[in-house]
Every structure is written in structure tokens, then in C-alpha cells.
Amino acid sequence: MKFFEGITAGKIIEILLLLLLFLILIVIIRLLVNRLKFVLREKVSQQTLAILNRFILWTFIFLYVIIVLTYLGVNLTGLLAVGGFASIIIGFATQKVVGNFIAGLFLIIERPIKLGQSVRVDNVSGIVEEIRFLATIIRSFEGEFIRIPNEQVFTSVIINLTENVARRVDFVVGIRYADDFDKAQKVILNFLDIQPFVLAVPQPEVFVEQLASSSVNVHMRFWCPTEKWYATKNNLLIQIKNELEKNGIQIPFPQMEVKIHNLKEF
């Protein structure tokens, strides 16, 4: 009952005003969080946004309660001592978790990877499904669910396969020594010219890469829009082989010339 002894009408009004301020601040924070959710809607999943929403709200409530209690003269020394001790223990226990959380925030800010992009992180290749606070979810090209801690994602070499608008395709095809390279070059360039998704600029290149033991290795290099890179790469090689064969240019088998000496000579 001692607690209520000092309560006056003025104090009650003060408490009511603090409650009103609390409600106003909650409304403002909700508006700000909604705005933040709108800004981040394409970068972060709905699930993560919901966690972020709750985290901000509860952090605010906790801080507000502490500030109000201090303002009202409630002694928090004991609470702070316990809180300080607890935070040291929690700090040690959650070192990795906090590291992942901070890395997650940096991933959201720096955006080296985005939802839906094809990436390679630490020998894991796949499509980014979700960037959570503690981990990034990747669906491998084989359909596996892969969870990588954010700290590992952030500190690894990231190869983003779909960030750029165009990607290069390289093929090497061997032709016989008897075949005319100039003709082969012309056949390949003409064929690439009629492919809509082989970019006209930068121009495709066809050149001799190596005079190998059984063949003249012809290297072809061209660019495709990233959206069409995979399909183009998969479809064109066999079509180039067919086109070369149609024009009398053959892809040779490995050959070895064997000379048998007359044993009497030795």
C-alpha cells in the first residue's frame, strides 16, 4: 500500500499522459515499420519482415518501460545488475547468432545477392529463396534445401550468376587438319548471326585455339542475354556440329600414327 501513498491526482495525470505518449509512439513506430516493410518488400521475405516488425516493437516497449520506470523514480539498480550479468552470459552464448544477425543486416543493405537470383556461395550453387536474419536459404539446382549461416555467406566469395545482363558462352570444337579453317569460321559466324539470342554486340569471335594432336581446335566465344544463357548454351553446340557437318567439315576422332619398323634393322 506504501506504493500508492505518494500517488496524487497530478501523478495519475502524469501516468495517463505517459500512456498516451506510449500509444502515440506505438502508432508512429507502426507507421515507420510499415514504411520499412514496404521499402524492403522485394529484398526480404515476408517471414523475416514479420520478425523484424516484432523485434523493433518489443525493443521499443522494453526501452520505454525502463525509461518510464526511471522517470517515475522506481529504483532499477538491482534489475540493471541482473540484466548486466544476464547480458554477459547471453552475449557469450549468442556470439555466433549475433554475428549471423549482423551479417544478415549487411546482406540486406549491400545486396550482393537478391531473392530469385542464381548464385554460387562456398561451392553451393542454386537459387536464393530467402534471406533470413540468421541464415540464407538456397534451393540448389538439384532441388535441395540448403541453409547457409549469414556470416558464412557474407565472408565467402559470392559468384552471382544472374546479376549481370549478359553472359559469355565458350565452345571449343575440333576440326580435321584437312578442313579449311576459313570456311569453318565463316560457317560458324553465319550460323551465330541467325541466332536471335547470340548478341550482335559484342561481336562473336571464332579463332584457332590449339593445333592439337588429332584436330585443329576452334574456339568460339559469344555473348547472350543472361535470361537466355542456359538455353542457348545447351542448344547451340549440337547445332554447330550439325552445321559444320552439313558444310563438309568433320569433327575428327583421336588419331595416332603407328610406324612398325622391321625388326631386322635393330
Place this chain on the structure above:
Amino acid sequence: MPTNVSRYGSFPLDDSFVCENFKFSLINKANSYLYRRETIDNNIKSSTLSYVECDEIIIQPSEPLVEDLPKTLIMLEFEEPLVLLPESKLNGFTTFPISIAIFLKDKRKHYLIDLFNISRLKFALYGNPHNGSVCRYWKTNFLLEPFETTIFETALLELELENTSSSTIKLTKLILDFAYIRLYYKERQAKTKARAKIQSELYCETEFLDTNEKEGFIQTIDLIPTKLLSSSKFIMTNGL
């Protein structure tokens, strides 16, 4: 007998339509339309459409969009570079690729049922792979007088080029954003107009304009909704 298509515009609804480069049929069956289109290069599309009471078909030239790779930029590369002397202007004409759009039309509305290309499909990269853009690619001549274009393949593009810089500029290509094109057609012709304002070797503004002579021409139905608040200009900063 199929309807012979030798011009752009409206046609009474029929079961089939034929021209030199493509044919399509639209058969009303069991409260739906069975649509089938075939082009000269054996590109076939067939689909079943829900029924709407229509009495006309519109065949019109449209923005050179490609369904498989919908980009709104186009790179026009000139067969021979154009040389613009300091603070000078050059007006002329080039070809511009178009797509063919087919609409079903009733008294109030029109419904896009197909979009395809007869003109050559090719793409190019403007800039570098990281910051650049993939554009539709078109190689063309620059002529000083208007000329006849090929129906269903190209439109006539009137070009106004202006070099506002104090140095001579060699222009090999132009990048235009055809989301803002104003394309007109009449019988067998399609035309549009664009401008390029070159401020330096590293900076050029391009945009489509409204053509001055519209007599007898009909403006095409836009396939890309116009963005009122965004700029219709494209800034070329990756080379001319």
C-alpha cells in the same frame, strides 16, 4: 476462302486470314476461339481463347517487342557512320523494325490476342555486362529522303540529329526507348519519328517524337502503358 491480308487495319471477323509471310485462323467453337498462327519461318502459336462477342480483327504494326525477351530498348546501328560537324543538324530517314499485333475488337474494346515478328530478331549489349542494357538490335541505312518500307516488317523512322557540341561527332548507333514510341499506320505504311541531341562524345539524349504529318494515318494501340511521370528520354553514355 480466307481473307487476304495486304494492308494494316480492321477486317471483318473471319475464320482465317492469309498473307505472304504469315497466316492465322480464329475458329469459333463451343463458346471459345481456337487461334492458330503460322509465320513464314515456321513459328507456330496456337491457343484457346474465351469467347467475347466481336465482329472485327485489327492487324496493326506495333512496338518491336519480343515475347521471349521483352526489352524496350533498341540499338539502331548505321551501315555507315554519320559525321556530325560541330553545332550542326542532320535530318533523315531509316528503317525501324515493328512487331505485328492482332486484336479482337468489339464496339467498345479491343483485346490483344497475338504479337509476333516477321522482321529479323537480334539483340545487342549496350555498355558493359554489369551496368549496360540488352537491346533489340537493328542494322539500317540512313537516307536523306523518305522511302518505301516493307509491310509487316519495318516502319519508316524520321530522325532529327543535332550536335550541340563544339567538336565533330562520329555517330555509329542510336539507342531508343520504344516504350514511348508514337507509331502511326495507313494501308501498307507505318511511320514514327525520333530525335537525338548529342552534347558530347559521351552524352546523347534520344527520344521519340510525335510525327507532324498525320493525315490519313491512325495511331497504333500502345502495348506498353505510358508512364506519365517518367522521362521518355534515353541517355546514351556508353558510346555513340
